[in-house]
Amino acid sequence: MAPRKRLSSDASAETSVKENTPRKPQEPAISESPIAPPKWGLIFKLSLFLIPYLYLIFYHYNIEPELRRSILINAVMSIAGFFVTVKMIPVASRYVLRRNLFGYDINKKGTDQGTVKVPESLGIVVGIVFLVVAILFQYFNFTADSNWLVEYNAALACICFMTLLGFVDDVLDVPWRVKLLLPSIAALPLLMAYAGHTTIVIPKPLAPHIGIEILDLGWIYKLYMGLLAVFCTNSINIHAGINGLEVGQTVVIASAIVIHNIMQIGGSTDPEYKQAHAFSIYLVQPLLATSLALLSYNWYPSAVFVGDTYTYFAGMTMAVVGILGHYSETLLIFFLPQVLNFLLSLPQLSGYIPCPRHRLPRFDPQTGLLTGTNDGTLVNFFLRQLGRKSEKSLCIYLLLFQAVACCFCFVLRYFLAGWYK
Numbered sequence: 001m002a003p004r005k006r007l008s009s010d011a012s013a014e015t016s017v018k019e020n021t022p023r024k025p026q027e028p029a030i031s032e033s034p035i036a037p038p039k040w041g042l043i044f045k046l047s048l049f050l051i052p053y054l055y056l057i058f059y060h061y062n063i064e065p066e067l068r069r070s071i072l073i074n075a076v077m078s079i080a081g082f083f084v085t086v087k088m089i090p091v092a093s094r095y096v097l098r099r100n101l102f103g104y105d106i107n108k109k110g111t112d113q114g115t116v117k118v119p120e121s122l123g124i125v126v127g128i129v130f131l132v133v134a135i136l137f138q139y140f141n142f143t144a145d146s147n148w149l150v151e152y153n154a155a156l157a158c159i160c161f162m163t164l165l166g167f168v169d170d171v172l173d174v175p176w177r178v179k180l181l182l183p184s185i186a187a188l189p190l191l192m193a194y195a196g197h198t199t200i201v202i203p204k205p206l207a208p209h210i211g212i213e214i215l216d217l218g219w220i221y222k223l224y225m226g227l228l229a230v231f232c233t234n235s236i237n238i239h240a241g242i243n244g245l246e247v248g249q250t251v252v253i254a255s256a257i258v259i260h261n262i263m264q265i266g267g268s269t270d271p272e273y274k275q276a277h278a279f280s281i282y283l284v285q286p287l288l289a290t291s292l293a294l295l296s297y298n299w300y301p302s303a304v305f306v307g308d309t310y311t312y313f314a315g316m317t318m319a320v321v322g323i324l325g326h327y328s329e330t331l332l333i334f335f336l337p338q339v340l341n342f343l344l345s346l347p348q349l350s351g352y353i354p355c356p357r358h359r360l361p362r363f364d365p366q367t368g369l370l371t372g373t374n375d376g377t378l379v380n381f382f383l384r385q386l387g388r389k390s391e392k393s394l395c396i397y398l399l400l401f402q403a404v405a406c407c408f409c410f411v412l413r414y415f416l417a418g419w420y421k
């Protein structure tokens with residue numbers, strides 16, 4: 001973590017000095033409104049995407065009323081979650097600042113903004129609101145004997161465990177290599193409870209060469225599930241460091257996931273297949289809504305930082321929906337920028353090239369522009385290719401690239417449908 005301070009020995013020393021002085025109420029000197037208000041204009045623009053989404057649900061696809069009702073109840077609960085998150089972030093910001101959980105905005109170093117203590121780990125609010133929405137939603141959808149209930153709750157246990165470990169990382173500043181392993185611990189509830197199939201369909205062009213159409217991977221399938229969770233969480237966490245990027249990439253991918261789910265539900269007649277995609281929607285809608293609330297504070301210039309609490313939480317949520325919805329290949333194509341960033345990062349992650357604590361661009365306080373460094377990240381690669389950019393426009397370019405990767409995935413699926421699987 002960044003130059004973040006916690007209540008340390010200094011603080012206790014200060015307390016002992018005060019022992020002999022007359023006591024005053026111990027309220028810390030923190031203003032009542034420490035952070036800038038949410039950026040409503042951005043949220044309004046993004047919420048316009050709700051129109052094509054509703055069009056798909058109500059008109060384009062013929063979805064059974066029962067299923068449509070569940071999706072809409074979930075959407076309404078998610079919107080409520082959005083408003084609760086917007087309300088709670090300033091409150092939580094005061095509490096984390098009181099505990100000295102803050103970071104300095106590195107890409108503003110040398111300016112006044114670079115000296116402001118930005119509250120960290122606000123992903124904790126998103127994680128808690130998300131879990132409350134997802135837990136309450138069971139009341140509206142599942143019956144007591146539903147098989148889905150087991151996997152749904154195992155998925156929630158993973159997400160909850162991951163949020164906890166993310167928060168632990170933010171507070172304790174866990175060493176980098178231990179960080180890599182945390183998601184494999186958090187994925188255990190799902191790996192243990194998973195009773196679904198462990199088979200994969202061999203792509204049609206390969207089937208004649210291999211001689212089988214379906215392959216049972218057994219325990220290797222579970223290993224794959226665990227590795228996917230490790231990849232999704234860490235790849236979001238290392239594609240970061242620019243205001244709005246951590247949450248922005250999640251918003252783009254989550255939007256692509258819900259559209260993919262609706263398209264699959266609308267185009268299928270298999271109830272089990274539809275249920276798998278509905279399951280994914282029930283978790284991704286609240287993820288999207290609560291993340292938008294966080295984005296309204298984290299967008300440039302960031303009033304709050306999301307912390308590893310958020311990056312791990314978001315990555316794990318998308319991993320479990322990809323696993324239980326059985327569309328992990330599609331998910332990995334949505335994650336194309338993260339895959340590229342991971343490949344660029346490999347020499348530094350493996351220790352072959354020295355890896356500094358922060359692999360961020362160089363900021364010029366005179367011009368306010370960022371220049372790419374030699375650190376192996378997509379952020380630096382973009383800057384080297386496109387030339388110097390402001391932090392905000394760089395983030396927009398990176399998010400547009402994320403959206404292009406998602407569109408590419410839809411086009412690829414369209415052309416490969418029927419031929420590949």
Ligand code: UD1
Nearest residue numbers: 001002103104105106107237238240241242243308358359
């Ligand atoms: C990962 C990256 C690291 C990157 C960091 C930024 C790897 C191996 N690690 O580390 O290179 O610098 O994320 O999040 O690739 N910050 C900003 N502006 C932002 C967001 C974060 O300046 O928009 C800074 C703040 O000081 C904040 C800190 O980054 O306190 C958070 O870093 P943290 O999430 O703890 O870093 P890692 O996830 O360990």
Ligand code: MG
Nearest residue numbers: 237307308311
């Ligand atoms: Mg991080």
